[in-house]
Amino acid sequence: MTNIDPKVHTVFESKTSTWQYIVADPDTGDAVIIDSVLDYDPSTNTISTTSADELLSIAEENSYNIVAILETHVHADHLTAATYLQKTLLGRGKPKADICIGKRIAQVQQNVAQRYSLDAAECAGVFDRYLDDDATLPIGRLAARVLHLPGHTPDHVGYAVGPNVFTGDSIFLPDVGSARCDFPGGDARALYASMARLLALPPHYRLYSGHDYPSAGQEPRACATVAEQRDRNKHVGGGAPEDAFVAWRRERDAGLAEPRLIHQALQFNVRAGRLPRPGPAGDRFLHVPLKVPPALL
Structure with missing residues (x-):
């Protein structure tokens, strides 16, 4: 570890309100991409790569060497561009950037x-690296440390690079508060503990969120500093009791609608952004469950 502060590029994808990040060692040019977005239009069932191509353009303009593509968790609100980014970089003659989770x-x-x-075989070995808690990934002369931050989902991790923590959906900006915990394996008490862990960091640390929902x-x-989050986070700031x-989080989650892209996102993201296998006619399918009234059963 060094005292070098990374260069952080913040890229907002407005349709899913997702923050994407490129984190780079300014001296060596090595960099990682965190929580990338592949664009999806549910009205036409069309995938496009505008958001991901913006990340690639930033990397190219800054002569970055992308050494890894990091996921904080299996997102339920957007499709990951991880595999597209990896294949595109390889096609440009770049070294392989491992997809990590x-x-x-x-x-x-x-x-x-x-x-x-789903065929379980389509999910087997699709990520290049499965990260242990507190593992470190080199980024040039920097390192990203893996923090297990469960609650929103059980697999959720964050990445600490110097005084910067890329928190995914483990904590949101102070005026947004916290993420839902009603997905399979989610747990409001675990989320509280994860947020408490982040709020125990030094006050000047910057917590970079996975989303923002501005008025x-x-x-x-x-991002917001730990000090800001301690003081003003609307759900856990000021020492809110566990x-x-x-109780509030569970009651709130019980009344929330599903994320708009949950069915497409979950099936796509557990494959690390790989496309489903084509059917006999060459089409690729994602399953969308029907909600059927009793009269039709």
Whole structure:
């Protein structure tokens, strides 16, 4: 580890309100991409690569060597561009950038495969690295340390690079608060503990969020300091008690609608962004469950 501060590029994808990050060693040019987005239009069932290509353009303009593509968890609100990024970089003659995720991904893959009747073989070995808690990944002369931050999902991890932590959906900006915990394996008490772990970091540390949901007329914000989160986070700031948070979070989650892209995102992301296998006519399919009234059964 060194005292070098990384160069952090923040790229906001407005349709899913997702923050994507490129984190680079400014001296060596080695860099990682965190939580990339592949664009999906549910009205036409069309995938496109505009957001991912913006990340590639930033990397090219800065002469970065992308050494890894990191996922904080299996996202339920957007499709990952991890495999597209890896293949495109390889096609440009770049070294392979491993696609990495926390080691507990197998539990989520099993849940998703059962729900959507996926062939388990399509999920096997799709990530290049399954990261242990507190493992470190070199980024030039820097290193990213893996933090297990469960609650939103059981596999959720964050990445600490110097005084910067890329938290995914383990904590949101102070005016947004916290993420839902009603996905399979989610747990409000575990999320509280994960947020408490982040809030115990030094006050000047910057916590980079996986999303922001700004009010009309406001610009999205990527990060807040630990001190800001301690003081102003609307759900856990000011020393909010654990039991009160857990009760509120469970009640709140019980009334939330599903994320708009949950069915497409889960099936795509447990495959690390690989396409489903083509059917006999060459088409590729994602399963979308029907909600059927009793009169039709």
